Amino acid sequence: MASKDKEEAVSSALSEKADNVAPPISDLCDEEKASFSTVEHDGVHDGVKRQLKQRHVQMIAIAGTIGTGLFLGSGGALRAAGPLGALMAYGLVGTVAYASLCSVAEMTTWAPISGSYPYYASRWVDPAFGFAVGWNSCYSLAISLPGEITAATILLTFWDHSREHLAAYTAAIAVLVITLNVFGVKYFGESEFYFSLIKISLIIGLILCGLVIDLGGAPNHDRIGFRYWKEPGALARANLVPNLHTDRFLAFISVVVQAAYSFQGMELIAVAASETESPRRNIAKAVHRVFYRILIFYIFGILIIGMCVPYNDTSLLQATGNAAQSPFVIAINRAGIKVLPHIINAAIFTSAFSAANSSLYCGSRILYGLALRGQAPPIFSYCTKRGLPLPAVAAIGSFCLLAFMNAGSGGGEKAFDWLVHLTTTGGFIGWLALNVTYARFWRGMTVQGYDLRKNVYHSRLQPYLSYWGIFWTSSFILISGFKVFFKFNFQDFLASYINIPLFLALFLGYRWSQGTKFRRAEDMDLVTGIPSIEETEVPEVPPQTIGEKIAAVVF
Structure with missing residues (x-):
C-alpha cells in the first residue's frame, strides 16, 4: 500500500507542470505506452523499449558487481593487506558503493529515461559536466570491453596452454558478445539473468565450501579456525616504508583501491532503467536488496578466504589469470579436494563473459x-523499430578488436595493459559524478518544495550518503596510483592519473565552446520530458501459484 501511495505522489508531482511535460502517446493503450522509454527527450524521440522484466533487473542488481575482481582479485587483496586489512578495505568500499547506488537509484526512480546519470548531470548540475561524465563513462566502458574479453580468453588457458589458440578464442568470445547485444535488450537481459544465477550459485557454494574446509570437513580433516589470523597475522606490510604501522596502513590503502575496482559496475541498473518494465517499482525493489548482497557475497567471501589461506601462501603470488590464482581454489587444493577447480574456472569464465556483455x-x-x-554525432541517436540503438552498439563493439593486441606476441600485450590502466580511474569519476549530481538534485528538489520522501525510492540517510560517496570517491581517485610516488615511473603515473586532466579538458572545453552555466537550485527543470507513473508502470499482478510466490520472494 505504501508503495502505491508513493507512486501516486510521484505521478502527482510530475503532473504539476503539465504544460512542460512531453505529450502522451495517445494512440496507444496503457500497456503499449509503458513499453516505450518515454515520448521525447528535449524534442528528440527516444526509440528504446522497455523489455527488461523484474527478474532481469533483480538478478542484475544482485550479481552485477560479482566478477573476476572477487573470484580472482581477492587473492591479491589478501596477500597485500592480510585477512583483517582486506576485510576492512572491502567493508569500507562496500559502504561507498551502496551510497553511490542509493544516489543514482533515487534519481532514476524519479526520471527513468535514456542517458542515465550523465544526462542527470547535464540537467541538474551543468551541461558541460554531463558531457564530460558521459564521454568519460563511454570511453571507459569501450576500453574495458576488450579487457573483459581478454580476461575471459585467459581463463580458457586453464585447460588449453597454447598461445596459438588465443586469437581464435578472442574472436569467438567477441562475436558472441556482439551477437547477444545485436539481438536486442531482451536477449541481453536473459543472458545476464542466467549468468547472474551462475555467479550467485558459485559464490554461495564457495562460501559454504570454505566454511566446511575451515571447520575441518575437508578430506584432510584439518580444523583451521582463525589460525592464520594469528600466524602469519591479521595485517600484512606493503614494504614501502620502515615504520611498521605506517607500512601496514599503506598496504590497507592499496587494497582499498583494488576493492573499489571490484565493486564497479553496480550502476548498470540505472543505465538499463529506460529499457526496464515498470522501472520505478523494479529498481526500488532491487536496490533494497543490494545491502544484503554486499554483506553476504563480498564481506563473507573475504572473511572466508582470510580464514582458509594465509596471506604469505606462495600460491597467491601467481598471476595466471585463471582459476589457479583464486584463493578459493588455493584453499580447495590445500584441502585435497579434486575436480572443483575445473567447475570454478568454468563459472568464472561466464562471469568474465558477462562483464564484457555488460560493458558493451x-x-x-x-x-x-x-x-x-x-x-555526440547524431548517427548514434538512430534506433531500430525493435528499440535497438544499432550504430551505438556497433561503435562500442568495434573496440573488441583491441583484444587481439593481447592475443599476439611482441609489444601489443604491454601496450594493451597500459591502455586498460589508462581508464581505471574512469569508474571512480563516474561514482563521484553521480554523487555530486544527487547532491544538486536533492538541493533542487528541496528548494522547489518537492518531498523526496514521497518518491518511489528514497533513502532516509540522504543527502549524507551522497556526501559520504563524494568524499571517498575523491579519495580513491587521488590515491589510485600512490605507489608510483615511492618509486617514480612516468608511464605508471600517466596511466594512473591521465583521466583527471582528460575529464577536466572535456568539461572546460564544452563549457567554453557552448557557454554553459551551473544550474541554480531554483531554476532546475525537474519535470520536463519525465514520463509519469501511468506511462511507465504496468499494474503489478499478484503471484498466484506456489512457484510464482517463490519467484516473487527471490526475484
Missing part, C-alpha cells in the same frame, strides 16, 4: 543518450 550494453546506451541530446 552500458557503453552503447550512454553513447545513445549523449547523441539524443546533441552531445
